[in-house]
Amino acid sequence: MEQNIIELIISGFMNSLSPYHILLMVFGIAAGIVVGTLPGLTATMAVALLVPVTFVMEPASGLVMLGAVWCGAIYGGANAAILLNIPGTPSSIATTFDGYQMTKNGAADKALLASLISSVIGGIVGVVILLTLFAPLAQVSLKFGKPEYFWLCIFGLTTISAMSTGNVLKGLLGGLLGLLIGTIGLDPVAGIPRFTFGYRPLIQGIQLVPALIGFFAFSQMLTLMERNEKYIAKYKQTPNLFKSLVSEMLQKGRSIIIRSSILGAFIGMLPGAGGPVASLIAYNEAKRWDKNPEKYGKGALEGIMASESSNNAVIGGSLIPMMALGIPGCPAAAVVMGGLLAHGIIPGSKLLTQSGDVAYTFITSLIIANLIMLPVGYFMIKLVANILNVPLYFVAPIILVLSSIGAYALRNSMFDVFVMVIFGVIAYILSKVGIDPGPLALGLVLGPIAEDALGVSLVIAHAKGSILQIMFLRPVSFILIILSILSVFTPLILSHIKKNIGLEVKKNDSTVC
Amino acid sequence: MTQRFANIIMSFVMLGICAVFLYQTNKLSYPSNVFPYILIGGIAILSLIILLQNVFSKVEVREKFNQINYKRIISIVVISIIYISVISTFGFYSVTFIYLIVMCVSLQSQEANIKMAMKVRNSLLLSTSIVILVYIVFNILLKVPTPRGFLI
Numbered sequence: 001m002e003q004n005i006i007e008l009i010i011s012g013f014m015n016s017l018s019p020y021h022i023l024l025m026v027f028g029i030a031a032g033i034v035v036g037t038l039p040g041l042t043a044t045m046a047v048a049l050l051v052p053v054t055f056v057m058e059p060a061s062g063l064v065m066l067g068a069v070w071c072g073a074i075y076g077g078a079n080a081a082i083l084l085n086i087p088g089t090p091s092s093i094a095t096t097f098d099g100y101q102m103t104k105n106g107a108a109d110k111a112l113l114a115s116l117i118s119s120v121i122g123g124i125v126g127v128v129i130l131l132t133l134f135a136p137l138a139q140v141s142l143k144f145g146k147p148e149y150f151w152l153c154i155f156g157l158t159t160i161s162a163m164s165t166g167n168v169l170k171g172l173l174g175g176l177l178g179l180l181i182g183t184i185g186l187d188p189v190a191g192i193p194r195f196t197f198g199y200r201p202l203i204q205g206i207q208l209v210p211a212l213i214g215f216f217a218f219s220q221m222l223t224l225m226e227r228n229e230k231y232i233a234k235y236k237q238t239p240n241l242f243k244s245l246v247s248e249m250l251q252k253g254r255s256i257i258i259r260s261s262i263l264g265a266f267i268g269m270l271p272g273a274g275g276p277v278a279s280l281i282a283y284n285e286a287k288r289w290d291k292n293p294e295k296y297g298k299g300a301l302e303g304i305m306a307s308e309s310s311n312n313a314v315i316g317g318s319l320i321p322m323m324a325l326g327i328p329g330c331p332a333a334a335v336v337m338g339g340l341l342a343h344g345i346i347p348g349s350k351l352l353t354q355s356g357d358v359a360y361t362f363i364t365s366l367i368i369a370n371l372i373m374l375p376v377g378y379f380m381i382k383l384v385a386n387i388l389n390v391p392l393y394f395v396a397p398i399i400l401v402l403s404s405i406g407a408y409a410l411r412n413s414m415f416d417v418f419v420m421v422i423f424g425v426i427a428y429i430l431s432k433v434g435i436d437p438g439p440l441a442l443g444l445v446l447g448p449i450a451e452d453a454l455g456v457s458l459v460i461a462h463a464k465g466s467i468l469q470i471m472f473l474r475p476v477s478f479i480l481i482i483l484s485i486l487s488v489f490t491p492l493i494l495s496h497i498k499k500n501i502g503l504e505v506k507k508n509d510s511t512v513c
Numbered sequence: 514m515t516q517r518f519a520n521i522i523m524s525f526v527m528l529g530i531c532a533v534f535l536y537q538t539n540k541l542s543y544p545s546n547v548f549p550y551i552l553i554g555g556i557a558i559l560s561l562i563i564l565l566q567n568v569f570s571k572v573e574v575r576e577k578f579n580q581i582n583y584k585r586i587i588s589i590v591v592i593s594i595i596y597i598s599v600i601s602t603f604g605f606y607s608v609t610f611i612y613l614i615v616m617c618v619s620l621q622s623q624e625a626n627i628k629m630a631m632k633v634r635n636s637l638l639l640s641t642s643i644v645i646l647v648y649i650v651f652n653i654l655l656k657v658p659t660p661r662g663f664l665i
Binding site: 034170172173176177179183192194197218221226392394397400402405408409412417421428432433435455459 | 623
């Protein structure tokens with residue numbers, strides 16, 4: 001069997017390297033980067049848009065293209081996050097924290113290139129994990145029940161402390177507000193409408209994508225226009241950046257990229273978690289383990305490396321349960337699975353024996369696609385960075401037009417466009433009192449998952465007669481609880497130790513709390 | 514306005530939101546009300562802490578709110594709301610064309626060194642090229658639906 005797998009891997013590489021497949025990958029990556037860069041158009045949408053195109057192709061070729069589009073779109077989200085402070089896809093929320101700061105500091109091309117290199121490495125690490133470990137790791141993901149999901153969400157929420165430097169109370173307040181907004185609509189356990197105030201469209205709840213576009217795109221447009229500045233930042237291309245950046249990244253962030261990639265692949269395995277959760281947790285961990293955590297949020301290269309390597313590693317991770325068990329790890333994996341099924345390939349235990357050649361061509365093509373992404377992405381960076389040379393009075397209205405399409409396209413609903421504008425105005429006002437959109441978005445992303453997990457866990461606990469056993473004493477839950485506690489208290493303890501040994505602790509004096 | 518005063522107002526607004534959501538949550542039954550109660554409790558506690566910190570704080574930080582061009586922000590929000598309100602009546606592309614011209618011309622008002630005729634010409638050029646580009650990318654290539662009205 002082992003011999004067979006090695007043969008399948010080699011034959012998969014040979015198939016992936018055919019000129020036709022290389023051409024499909026170049027097209028797929030370029031299309032993915034464009035879609036990913038546009039706010040509101042998600043990686044899932046990019047993959048879904050191209051599924052019908054694959055019906056006229058051989059199954060392996062179709063999957064090769066879908067994989068390339070997916071990789072390109074997840075990476076492409078970083079471009080808008082870095083240049084405009086608008087995550088092109090929800091997976092790049094954490095990239096905005098340091099990426100935009102680097103743009104404002106005049107290092108846009110460095111940030112863009114770092115995100116590309118990190119995405120490529122993260123993507124390859126994720127696929128290598130998929131290639132070598134997908135059978136045993138799929139079993140690990142099966143150990144995640146609802147209580148474990150609840151604690152994973154709580155662990156994700158602890159990243160708020162990482163996002164809210166010097167202002168944890170307001171960060172937590174924003175996170176809770178995001179969670180509360182996430183409760184609008186049908187209750188995930190009992191199916192009862194809540195907080196609709198008699199307005200019927202609210203029964204379906206606040207959709208994540210329009211709200212995120214509002215939080216990041218519309219509010220950012222208002223922030224850009226509130227002062228009479230002509231450009232977002234001064235942009236000057238840095239010569240010979242690639243070589244110096246690679247050595248800087250190898251020196252500063254080798255462990256960050258590897259750790260974030262492994263985290264991303266692991267979180268990708270968990271159905272429903274996906275890129276946004278992975279990148280936020282990876283960002284938090286990078287900050288928590290760093291000797292100088294205060295530099296995060298001010299243009300730290302390490303922040304971009306953590307976020308971008310983890311969200312691209314999610315691709316490999318989310319394919320593990322999809323290919324091994326037929327359970328997609330994220331919406332884009334579900335669309336790819338639809339593509340597999342449309343070609344008569346059934347994911348699961350018989351995938352290797354019945355369609356091993358197609359499966360391994362697809363997996364190995366993801367490694368090649370990530371490698372191809374380096375030159376394609378590098379070429380496109382030079383194009384997208386020029387956005388900084390366009391005056392703001394032209395950029396701002398275009399942002400709103402693209403945001404409107406992004407919000408509308410998800411459900412063909414003008415209600416979502418209004419949600420985008422209303423949430424944009426709310427986020428803008430909140431940002432003026434020190435509540436950033438990051439914690440709000442995190443609460444909104446994790447809220448429905450956390451509530452569903454909590455509700456089902458409570459029902460199970462009620463049936464088994466022990467809340468303690470179900471919620472706290474299961475091994476994975478217990479580990480996640482410990483990690484959550486460490487995540488919240490480590491920065492406080494470290495700060496206390498620093499104070500005690502006489503190091504200067506900078507306090508954000510623009511806020512009282 | 515000082516940051517302290519802004520924090521106090523924000524705390525009261527948050528407490529008001531808590532009151533509205535609490536009133537609604539009281540009408541819900543178990544288990545639909547568990548999660549909202551936890552969140553409302555959390556928001557109320559944090560808001561109260563921030564309120565008390567600011568009421569008893571002696572630190573006065575004058576925020577740079579005065580540098581914000583409020584007139585510009587309000588006009589962008591109003592024009593944007595009008596824009597999305599009329600899209601479904603007239604159609605996305607026609608309304609977008611007009612919206613882009615109006616926004617570009619009005620936002621260039623700070624540019625004293627550019628003549629009005631030049632501003633209008635730049636805006637017309639930009640609006641036309643953006644609408645054509647959006648139509649090609651979204652309608653033809655990506656097949657992403659856009660709102661339809663009695664125009665296009």
